[in-house]
Amino acid sequence: MKPRIATCSLAGCFGCHMSILDIDERILKLAELVDFDRSPINDFKHITTRCAVGIIEGGCCNEENVHVLHEFRENCDNLVSLGDCAISGGIPALRNNIPLEECLETAYLNNPGIYNPSGIVPNDEEIPMILKKVYPCHEVVKIDYYIPGCPPPADAIWDVLTALLEGRAPVIAYDSLKYD
Amino acid sequence: MKQALEKIVAEICDSFGNDRTRLMDITTAVQRRFGCVSDSAIDLIARAVKTHRVEIESLVTFYSFFSKEEQGKVVIRLCDDIVDWMKGYQQIADALVKELGISIGETTSDGEITLTRTPCIGMSDQAPAALVNDVAVTYLTPERAVKMVRELRKHLDPHQLVTVLGEGNNSNPLVHSMVRNNIRQKGAVLFADFESGTALKRTLNMTPESVIGEIKASKLRGRGGAGFPTGLKWEFASKTKADRRFIICNADEGEPGTFKDRVLLTERAEMLFEGMTIAGYAVGAELGILYLRGEYSYLFSYLNHVLETRKNSGLLGNSIMGKQGFNFDIRIQLGAGAYVCGEETALISSCEGKRGDPKNRPPFPPQEGYMGCPTVVNNVESFCCASRIMIEGAKWFSAMGSPRTAGTKALSISGDCRRPGVYEVPFGTKASDLLELCEAENPGAMLIGGPCRQMIGPNRFGGIICYDDLATGGSIIVFNKARNKLEIAEHYLDFFIEESCGYCTPCRVGLVLLKKYVRKVVSGAGEPQDLDKMLKLSNMIVSTSRCGLGQAAPNPVLGALNNFRELYESMVSERKHGLQPDFDLTSAVVDSELFVGRRSLYV
Numbered sequence: 001m002k003p004r005i006a007t008c009s010l011a012g013c014f015g016c017h018m019s020i021l022d023i024d025e026r027i028l029k030l031a032e033l034v035d036f037d038r039s040p041i042n043d044f045k046h047i048t049t050r051c052a053v054g055i056i057e058g059g060c061c062n063e064e065n066v067h068v069l070h071e072f073r074e075n076c077d078n079l080v081s082l083g084d085c086a087i088s089g090g091i092p093a094l095r096n097n098i099p100l101e102e103c104l105e106t107a108y109l110n111n112p113g114i115y116n117p118s119g120i121v122p123n124d125e126e127i128p129m130i131l132k133k134v135y136p137c138h139e140v141v142k143i144d145y146y147i148p149g150c151p152p153p154a155d156a157i158w159d160v161l162t163a164l165l166e167g168r169a170p171v172i173a174y175d176s177l178k179y180d
Numbered sequence: 181m182k183q184a185l186e187k188i189v190a191e192i193c194d195s196f197g198n199d200r201t202r203l204m205d206i207t208t209a210v211q212r213r214f215g216c217v218s219d220s221a222i223d224l225i226a227r228a229v230k231t232h233r234v235e236i237e238s239l240v241t242f243y244s245f246f247s248k249e250e251q252g253k254v255v256i257r258l259c260d261d262i263v264d265w266m267k268g269y270q271q272i273a274d275a276l277v278k279e280l281g282i283s284i285g286e287t288t289s290d291g292e293i294t295l296t297r298t299p300c301i302g303m304s305d306q307a308p309a310a311l312v313n314d315v316a317v318t319y320l321t322p323e324r325a326v327k328m329v330r331e332l333r334k335h336l337d338p339h340q341l342v343t344v345l346g347e348g349n350n351s352n353p354l355v356h357s358m359v360r361n362n363i364r365q366k367g368a369v370l371f372a373d374f375e376s377g378t379a380l381k382r383t384l385n386m387t388p389e390s391v392i393g394e395i396k397a398s399k400l401r402g403r404g405g406a407g408f409p410t411g412l413k414w415e416f417a418s419k420t421k422a423d424r425r426f427i428i429c430n431a432d433e434g435e436p437g438t439f440k441d442r443v444l445l446t447e448r449a450e451m452l453f454e455g456m457t458i459a460g461y462a463v464g465a466e467l468g469i470l471y472l473r474g475e476y477s478y479l480f481s482y483l484n485h486v487l488e489t490r491k492n493s494g495l496l497g498n499s500i501m502g503k504q505g506f507n508f509d510i511r512i513q514l515g516a517g518a519y520v521c522g523e524e525t526a527l528i529s530s531c532e533g534k535r536g537d538p539k540n541r542p543p544f545p546p547q548e549g550y551m552g553c554p555t556v557v558n559n560v561e562s563f564c565c566a567s568r569i570m571i572e573g574a575k576w577f578s579a580m581g582s583p584r585t586a587g588t589k590a591l592s593i594s595g596d597c598r599r600p601g602v603y604e605v606p607f608g609t610k611a612s613d614l615l616e617l618c619e620a621e622n623p624g625a626m627l628i629g630g631p632c633r634q635m636i637g638p639n640r641f642g643g644i645i646c647y648d649d650l651a652t653g654g655s656i657i658v659f660n661k662a663r664n665k666l667e668i669a670e671h672y673l674d675f676f677i678e679e680s681c682g683y684c685t686p687c688r689v690g691l692v693l694l695k696k697y698v699r700k701v702v703s704g705a706g707e708p709q710d711l712d713k714m715l716k717l718s719n720m721i722v723s724t725s726r727c728g729l730g731q732a733a734p735n736p737v738l739g740a741l742n743n744f745r746e747l748y749e750s751m752v753s754e755r756k757h758g759l760q761p762d763f764d765l766t767s768a769v770v771d772s773e774l775f776v777g778r779r780s781l782y783v
C-alpha cells in the first residue's frame with residue numbers, strides 16, 4: 001500500500017493549494033508515489049486511514065478549523081504548516097488586535113453600505129463559532145515542519161514532500177526561502 | 181491660562197537660546213513647570229525652536245519622565261526591579277494603592293499624586309526604593325510608604341520627606357538626600373584620597389600624544405561593560421580630522437542592579453570632571469557633556485556647583501591651569517528615563533535633543549559622534565581611572581588586576597546578601613570571594629553584569645571578574661537557592677520589551693515571542709522542543725538586532741538555558757496526541773458565544 005497524504009485549507013485563501021498544483025507534471029510522479037486521503041482535491045470529508053503526511057494551509061479562525069486540525073494531528077505521522085497563514089496567522093490575524101465584538105459589529109451591523117434592518121448577526125447552528133483571535137497552527141497542535149511563503153514556491157513543497165516520503169530530513173534551498 | 185503658557189514656554193525656550201539641540205532641557209523644564217507637555221505646549225516649543233511638531237511629540241512620548249497628560253503635583257515612581265521585588269515591592273505597591281485609592285498608573289482625583297512604576301533607579305542596595313519627583317526614598321516598608329503618602333498630602337513637598345541624611349556628600353545641603361553610599365570596600369584607584377588638580381597638573385606637562393600613550397600603556401579598558409581600550413578610543417578621536425571634538429561621560433547608569441556610578445558621582449565628582457578634562461586635553465576637545473540619568477537628578481545642583489568651583493579655581497574654562505590655548509568646559513545633560521540611552525549612540529541622539537534612538541555603527545562615535553564630530557564616550561568610572569593613572573602612572577595601574585584586565589573595578593552588589601553596597605576590588609577577584617565579602621545568604625545564582633550579561637550557577641562561582649571570564653559593567657545581583665531563575669528571566673524580558681525603542685523588528689517582535697515561550701514553560705505547558713525553539717529565536721534576535729539592547733536582551737533566557745538547563749528540562753514534558761496544552765477551545769469561543777447569545781454545539 002502506498003503512503004497517504006492529506007491536505008486541508010483552514011483560514012487560508014487556497015493560494016497554497018494552488019501552489020501545490022504548481023508542481024506541474026510532477027503531480028503524475030506524486031500520484032505514483034502516494035495516495036491522496038482527505039483533501040480538497042478529492043473532497044473526502046474525513047481522513048480514512050493513517051497518513052504519512054498532513055499538509056495544513058491557513059491558521060485557525062473558528063472552532064471547525066480546530067477540530068479539523070485535531071483530526072489531522074491524530075491521524076498524520078508528519079504535520080506540515082504550509083504558508084504564512086498556517087505559520088503566523090497571516091492576513092486573517094490582522095483582526096487579532098481588534099475586539100471580536102467590534103469586528104462582528106463592523107462586518108454585519110454598523111458600517112456604511114450594510115443593509116441589515118433586523119440587525120441579525122449570522123447565527124445558524126451549522127455555522128461554527130468564531131474564535132476570539134486567529135491562531136497559528138503550532139499554537140493549537142504540535143507542528144513538525146514549516147514551509148514559509150505566501151504562497152510557498154512549488155519547488156519548496158516538492159522538496160519537502162519527497163524528502164518526507166523518502167524518510168530524509170527536509171531542507172529547503174535558500175533560493176526558495178528568499179523573496180526579494 | 182493660555183497666555184501664561186505661551187509666556188512661560190517662550191521664556192523657557194529662550195533661556196536655552198531657542199536651540200533645537202537643547203530640546204531635552206526645554207522639555208524637562210516645561211514638564212516640571214506644568215506637570216505635562218500638552219499639545220499646545222508642543223506647538224509652542226516647535227515654533228520657538230523652528231522645527232516640526234512631530235519632533236517634539238516623538239520626544240515627549242519616547243521618554244518615560246515626559247507625559248502629554250497632566251501628572252499629579254507629586255509623582256511617586258516605585259522601582260520595580262527584581263531586587264525590589266525580592267525585598268517586598270508587592271506589599272509596598274499594595275499599601276500605596278490602598279492608601280491612595282488609585283491603581284498604578286493613575287492620578288488621584290484631586291490631581292495631587294500620581295502613582296507609577298519605573299525600572300531600576302540605581303538604589304538596589306537600599307531597596308525597595310522609589311522616586312518621589314526627584315527625591316529618592318529608600319528602605320521602604322509598607323508602613324513607611326503609608327506614612328509618606330499621609331505627609332505628602334499635607335505639604336506636597338517631597339523634600340520634606342528627607343529627615344535622616346545619608347553619609348558623605350549625601351548630607352551636603354545641595355544634595356540633601358537620604359540615599360546611602362554603602363561603600364563596603366575601598367580600593368587604590370577610585371576610593372583612595374584624591375586632590376583636585378594633581379592629575380591635571382601632570383597631564384598638562386605632557387603633550388596630548390604622550391597622555392594618550394600613557395592611557396594606552398595603562399591598559400585601561402572601558403568600565404561601562406564592553407571593555408574597549410580607552411587609550412585607543414581617545415587616539416581614534418584625536419586622529420579623525422575635524423574642527424570640533426567632544427567628550428561625553430555616560431552617567432546613564434540604567435543597567436538593573438548597577439549603582440556604583442551614583443556613588444562615584446556623589447563622592448568622586450572632582451575626579452570624574454578631572455578625567456573628562458584630561459580626555460579633552462588629550463583628544464583636543466573644548467566641550468564635555470555629562471549625561472546624567474534623570475533618576476539621579478537629585479545630584480544635579482551639587483554637580484553643577486562642583487563645576488562652578490572648578491571654573492573658579494581655573495580647572496575648567498579658558499587657559500586651564502595657565503596653559504595657553506587649552507580651553508575646556510563641561511555641561512550637564514539630564515536624561516529623562518530611557519534605558520536605551522545607556523547605549524552610546526542613543527545617548528548621543530539624546531544629547532542632540534532627539535529621541536534616544538541608536539544610530540548605525542560604523543561610523544563609531546570617535547569618527548562621527550555628537551553633532552557629527554569625533555566624540556569620546558566613556559563611563560564615569562573610566563574617567564575616574566584616567567585621573568588616577570595620570571597621578572600614579574601607567575605602570576602602577578597596569579600592575580593591578582588580572583593578567584589581561586588591568587586595575588580595579590567598582591562593583592554594585594545587591595540581592596540576597598547581608599552587606600549590599602559598593603565594593604572596589606582588583607580585576608581577577610573570584611565570584612566566590614565576592615559572595616563571602618557581601619555575606620551572601622545561601623547563594624544559588626549570581627547575575628553578573630545585569631540582565632544584559634549572564635546568570636551563573638554554583639558551578640561557575642570559581643570564575644573571576646574580568647573581561648575574558650565574568651565581564652561586568654558593575655552590576656552583581658545575588659539570588660538565594662529558593663529563587664526561581666525562570667521567573668527572573670521572565671521579569672527581565674518584560675523589562676527589555678518595555679525599554680526596546682521599537683526601531684527594528686527582531687528586538688520589538690522577537691522579544692515578545694520569546695516571552696511567550698518562557699511563559700509557556702514557566703506555566704508548565706512547555707514541551708522539550710520548545711527549549712530549542714527558544715535558543716533559536718534568542719540567537720536570531722542577538723544576531724539581527726540593530727543595537728546593543730536587542731543584542732543583549734535574550735541573555736537572561738540564554739543564561740538560564742545554558743547554565744540551568746536541567747531546571748527548564750524538569751518543567752517540560754512531551755504531550756500525548758500532539759496537542760498544545762495552553763490552547764483551550766472553550767475559552768477561545770466564549771466571546772463569540774456571548775455575542776450571538778448561544779452556546780457552541782461542538783465544544
